[in-house]
Amino acid sequence: MIRSVLTVSSGTLASRLLGFARDALTAALLGAGPVADAFLMAFQLINVIRRMLGEGALNAALVPAWMRVRDSEGLAAASAFAGAVLGTVSTTLIALAVIAGVAMPLLMTVLAPGFAGSESLQLAVTDARLMLPYLAFAGPVTVLMGLLNAQHRFAITAFSPLLFNVALILVITVLLLLHQDSHSAAIVMAATVGATGLLQLLVLAIPSRRDNLASPLRLSFDSGMRDFARKAVPGMIANSGPQLLIVAGAIIASVSPSAVAWLYFANRLIELPLGMVGVAIGTVLVPEMSRALNKGDGPALVHAESRGIELAAALALPATLGLIVLSEPIVRVLFEHGAFTAADTQATALALGCLGLGLPAHVLIKALSPAFFARGNTMTPLLAALKGIAVTIVLALVFGRLFGVGGIAVAVAAGAWSNAASLVRSVAATFGFSVDAEARRRLPRIVLAASLMGGLLWLAVRLLPAMPGAHGLLQAAMLVVLIAASIAIYGLLLLVFRVIGGSDIQAALMRSRVGDLRA
Incomplete structure (x- = not known):
């Protein structure tokens, strides 16, 4: 499982790094004014749907259902089930895209009430309509990714999303070289988003067609498909909790000029560790836990859950401390170019922290x-996510008025903790914490190692001379050195505290199946 997680994490890391390059270019081209607010509000709408469908979300329902059909009725029946899912999901999303395009003025007024009566509203409507064709491709892309993941073919699904960012980077670079005005540039970028899904679909369709993973392709609303939808829709919404929380915050932020852009760029930095850890765990744990449940293998289930929690803690805690301590230099190096000003850096860094x-x-x-998804229970995570969204909106209304974009960001964080607390309570009440002795030994040591690393990083930042006027390359080099040193120190602390060892890493990689990396 470790090897599979590393494969998915590597692809996600590459996608996130390209996403940073895309966002840095977007900030330089559009800045943080009305045009950027409109474009980013429309982009967040499409991006939430993209994340809701992809990045492991559909695995929550598709993978367990596909495995049950395959194990009980055979591979041909599983392929027919997948063909029905593929045809039905694609048709449904095309219809929803058409309806959303017609209703976009009303939809955008609800999502961005602060845009009402301003130029930003019409800009956001235009941009969102141009992006909507992406939904026609997102359906089949998502189903094919889920099927390939179910067969341990993580590499192609992990790296195919890179095409989305590559296409946008190329287009934005050309627009910058042509010195295109922000209004026209936003329209071209929106149209590019609408077409990028086709590239990803073409890449995934080749191996899927060769292996006959979804055939025959058909539209179905029978009882099996309705049961799948009842499980899939709540699971996809629940898995998109982080993005929905940001949208909830952006709804409140839309009343303040540039606040939507500040919140968006700050959240993009949060999504790097979240994407690497969260998506990888979600993509790999669901198949692993589904297999263990189907076989009644209790020890394998406990092992999967324990390793997932360990990986989450070991990667999330140092990333959290690093982003908080280095929030301002990170934002300055990545985004303070072109139309993105020093004042934008300060506000974005506050939101990031x-x-x-x-x-x-x-x-x-x-x-x-995944503990719920693998058991076919998608309603519990959905209710927890909806509670988190409600907490975010209520607190954002209060904190946003008192503290601006920083208050809205705190409200988003509080909503996330509300969601997590609800899941913890549900896990304890439903089937208890399945954490083995090794995880109980390692987790406190992971917390201690991350805390020491964060403290040393904070001291290093305070002791280093401030260089606000230094060349961008020098600032970037210093930032890279700090991050690299922090990673090295953290790794050393994990070794000293015997959380990991060289032999453990080698054994974990050797135990993983070579098939995990099949393309």
């Missing part, structure tokens, strides 16, 4: 949710 408080909760949610 506050959002970072919720990162461990987000990752904990990703580690706990």
Whole structure:
């Protein structure tokens, strides 16, 4: 399982790094004014749907259902079930895209009430409509990714999303070289988003068609499909909790100029560790736990749950502390270019530090949710996510008025912890904590190692001379050195505290199946 997690994490890391490059170019091109607010509000709408469908979300319902059909009725029946899911999901999303396009003015007014009566509203409607064709491709892409993941073919599904960012980076680079005005540039970028899904679909369709994973392709609303939908829809919404919390915060932030952009760029930095850890755990744990449950293998189930929680803690805690301590230099190096000003850096860094408080909760949610998904229970995570959204909106209304974008970011973090706390209570009440002795030994040591690393990083930042006017390359080099040193210190502390060892890493990699990396 470790090897599978590393494969998915590597692809997600590459996608996130390209996403940073895309967002840095977007900030330089659009800045943080009305045009950026409109574009990013529309982009968040599409991005939430993209995340809701992809990045492991559909695995919550598709993978267990596909495995049950395969094990009970054979591979041909599983392929027919997948073909029905593929045809039905694709048709449904095309219809929803058409309806959303017609109703977009009303929808955008609800999502961004602060845009009412301003230029930003019409800009956001136009941008969102141009992005909607992406939904027509997102359906089949998502189903094919889930089927390939179920067969341990994680590499192609992990790296195919890179095409989304590569296409946008190329387009934005051309727009910057042509010195295109922000209004026209936003329209071109929105149209590019609408077309990028086709690239990913073409890449995934080749191996899927070769292996006949979904055939025959058909539209179905029979009892089996309705049962699948009842489990899939709540699971997809629950798995998109982090993105929905940000949208909830953006609804409140839309009343303040540039606040939507500040919140968006700050959240993009949160999504790097969340994507690497959360998506990888969600993508790999669901198949692992489903197999263990289907076979009645209790020890394998406990092992999967324990390793998932360990990985979540070991990667989320140092990332949280690092983002909080280095919030301002990270934002300055990545985004303070072109139309993105020093004042934008200050506001975005404040939002980043506050959002970072919720990162461990987000990752904990990703580690706990598969325990429900693998058992076919998607309603419990959904209710927990909806509660978190409600908490975010209520607190954002209060904190946003008192503290601005920082208050809204705190509200988002509080919503994440509310979601996580609900899941913890449900896990304890439903089937108890399945954590083995090794995890109980390692977890406190992981917390201690992360805390020491964070304290040393804080001291290093305070002792280093401030260089606000230094060249961007020098600032970037210093930031890289600090991050690399922090990673090295943290790894050393894990070794000293005997959380990990060289022999453990080698054994984990050797035990993993070579098939995990099949493309």
